[in-house]
Amino acid sequence: YTSAYKPGSEHEGVQAQSLAYSLDGGYTWTKHTDNPVLNRGSAEFRDPKVIRYDGGAGSYWVMVAVEATDFQVVLYKSEDLKNWEYLSSFGPANATGGVWECPDLFQLPVDGDPENLQWVLTVNLNPGGPNNGSAGQYFVGDFDGTTFTSATTVTEGLQDPGRLGEYRWLDWGRDYYAAVSFSDAPEGRRLMIGWMNNWDYANHIPTTPWRSPMSLARDITLQTRDG
Template sequence: MTTTTALGCQYRPQHHYTADRNWLNDPNGLLYANGTYHLFYQHNPSGTVWGNMSWGHATSPDLLHWDEQPVAIACDEQEAIFSGSAVLDRDNTSGFGTPDNPPLVAIYTSAYSLASPLAGRQAQSLAYSTDGGTTWTKYVGNPVADRGSADFRDPKVFWYDGAAGSYWVMVAVEAVDREVVLYKSADLKAWEYLSTFGPANATGGVWECPDLFDLPVDGDAGNTQWVLVVNLNPGGIAGGSGGQYFLGTFDGVAFTSETTVTEGLQEDDSRMPEYGWLDWGRDYYAAVSFSNAPDGRRRMIGWMNNWQYGAGTPTSGWRSAMSLVRDVSLATRGNRVVLVQAAVDPFDGGAPVYSDAGTTLEPGTHWLPAEASGDVLRIDAEIEPREARTVGLLLRAGGAEQTVLSYEPGTGVLSLDRTASGNTGFHETFASVESVAVPLEDGRLRLRIFLDRCSVEVFAQDGLATITDQVFPEEASTSLAVFAEGGPATLVSLDVVR
């Protein structure tokens, strides 16, 4: 479980990381080293709204149980510490460590203040640790990459080893220009420009927090594709913040997209559903992957909030959580390659507290017994809509409150409706309905749903599509129901795990 205190316990999640106190946003410096996962993040050590940007720090042995550590890299009068990444410099290319004790190196954006000679610029800087991430020292030669730009930020660095050579690659953004810019380095200190990608596909907001990695398709190591992740705000598919991805090739110099639908800055958003989206909800942003994850896995985590209303969410003493960590892979679905996601499961191995199978759902709402209720649950459901016009589940229900997950087989659309989910009045854009097209497979819809006090994360058809939304219901709103409208359906299976 995440660190918790008595502060704001009504909404503080059990299985999602939150800072003990104060504000957090983008995950940064995601790294696995010496048996420990490191989660750094944008953090205000002094308040519950954005400001004083520093790198907070938490560690975990398993991505489920997190221990908050002291602030890792603090802002000062010269610079705020914006988003970035971290690597284990195994060969000590930087010279910050020794061959026997290779350093951890953080690559972050220096957002220079008025007190700095570089006031108004954003440039990339280094900090290093030789004690496993406990203490960090800023490099005296900072910044190491400076374009003289006010919007050059969010470096993601990885080691490339291919036909073009072996070197570090930095993937960053010129945010306002909606461009991903790539650089290379032998030592993390001196960087040489490689190429630029974009604008393309979703360009309704600034581009931020990029990532670039390759994955096997359908588990075939001989058939890989590169994935370029670009987060943007606003302009997400559900409104406000969101994350998109492109599939293609990377030759060590340039990324070439094979899934670009539109190029350049677009004013017409009619093609938005055709783009690759990391998540179709409102609350999954700045998602990036862990460096050096064991067993060759690609694991991602995102900020579970939205810049439209993030500063107003009704928590006390703390604000914002991270999503569950997700294993991501590439799979062929419907004759095309797509990114699929599976949550690192905090309920793994738990026995269901309630199960049902093979039940005919006559039209109406079917409330589950008390043992199936709760505010922290995993719900696995498989439904065959048959003649029903709409099928689905009522989540976190009580009184007039309910969050509705529904599916219409006629349109093939899965929707999450939080308009009556509880406290929605803190911002005019919060009450919303999120939707995604999800085809039935063998006439059935498979759902895995994680509830955790203030959030709903939905994984449909084994991670083909996900919807992540915050909700803020009363503590007593814990009931669960299944429903069918317009005709009977079959509840093929249902398991509720607490």
Template sequence: MNNWRQRYHIEPKSGWLNDPNGLCFFKGYYHVFYQYAYEPVGGNKYWAHLKSKDLINWEEAPLFLSPDKEFDKNGAYSGCALVKDDMMHIFYTGNVKHKGDFDYINTGRENNTVHAVSKDGECVDSKNVIMFNKDYPDGLTLHVRDPKVFEYEGKYYMVLGARTKEDKGEVLVYESEDLDSWNHIRTFETMAKFGYMWECPDLFEINGQWILMACPQGLEGGKYEFQNIYSCGYFIIDGDFRKNGYIVEYKEADLGFDFYAPQTFTHEGRRLLLGWMGMPDAKYTNPTVEYGYQHCMSTFRELDFDNDTLIMKPAKEYESLRKHCFDFDEENKSYSVGDDRAFDLETQNFGDKFDIEIFDTLKLDFDSGRGDFELSFIANGYGRDARYIRVKKIENLRLMIDASSVEVFVNDGKYVMSNRMYPSEYKDIKVNGNITGKLYKLDV
């Protein structure tokens, strides 16, 4: 029996899920597209499609993009959506891998930037290549991908992740007046090498500050930073992103085991983010493959920017799922979950030491003397061991728990840790130390 089916996170009924794509609000629905393959271990990529009125209840729609043209025959790779004039404009990378003795970095590959149009958000009316390999700047490998497009001050802008021939990651910035003809206006890069490839870029303004998100690959890790094989984070932009503005101070967006390729969009004044709760090329595994599917999305997160930090909190819609509440206090330190799998835990009033155990699988531990917050697996990590945040004081925690995941929001979302977990049994949620809090069952 499969006990690991998520209750309120997006996951495929069968097959493979990775990057969220094309996030938007169109014709009364939130739309989520994602990288999909028929086999649970991956394969040729399509765009799967879900839509929702409320971010909670999702309706499965037919596959939206298929790799059915010469320019995308080896995968309709990641991209975005832009709603304009009652049309959905889709931009994505059409992947082509030629047969032969190639390294597929400098030879044997095409990464075509494709513009597709949909009148109804259900079917693709047309798709055409707007940039081929030859159209990208000199000095790049064939790894140029993941377009993200937005409108600003009467013009359109696109960012693309890239890898140079010197194995240095960077982000290309393009400008357009019509969505079809694009001019390269600048490149974001660091003085010193900072990874060999920057994937899945996103450029946006929040509270007057421009942010460049990206997923750098090839960073050397340590105990407190770059703990995963690939990172996911953001740069603050100092100045005008179109001209001489430059990127400063990279910070990681999520410090858990399973978070990559996030994408943001805006609706009704909120900037929302959704990420893939997975990690490419990781050594740890997901046992749901045995049941014919793999991976899920994170919760939707509302973004804010404060004190030079991108703040992430679960979207307010999840609070509508709360029903029964259990209070953790001096007398009540353990809750038996029974048949329930979905919870929202808010805790505060911490001392210098505390720990929280979830289903005898995952442990959260803080020691002010040690100066860090540790997330570690007691069992059933399937290769996952421990992740750390360097922090001197914990003011509050919020845990979004599902049947096979936990997302930890620390200090009002200043730090986040997203993780898959696969309990063999679902017994208790336990707290130790000077902790008070409320544990809500979620009605899903």
């Protein structure tokens, strides 16, 4: 999880990744005494998603997180979840009209073919969506255990405003943000839930004591369209 250090802390102004563990199946949690476990000295380093990689490069944990204002997904590896080694960065690419947040990395079969697996990198941004405000985009390509290589990048670097409609979006509406998937769902399904709101108006929705729900769970698949 991300620790955002407040004034007076020895890490004041920094966002870094910390670790908590459970010994009772997730009912209670204890913060690791040596937190943070990964600190880049950055004020905008957040939103870790940790997956288990088993491939040609070996078997280890991989964390995808963001340098939000640099429009970069940063990747790290670990054997024990406590000591992290930098692997690579991805971005800027495609939509960069707002900060990047909440990345995810996973494999999906194309058209249901288990022999044709592609890696998918998702990253949410705010603002800069196809219909204004918050949104989530995705890239399809390959991950070799170190580097993610996109086969669907339209714009390298900062976005071309005229090509927004060519980028790949998780949803074309305005209320599907910070979407992240579950690992190891039954039957090999890739299930994703997003925040059903938009930072353009999230603070002005007239409900109390809470504002906005989460989306329904979605089955994520890759299908061929027009080649």
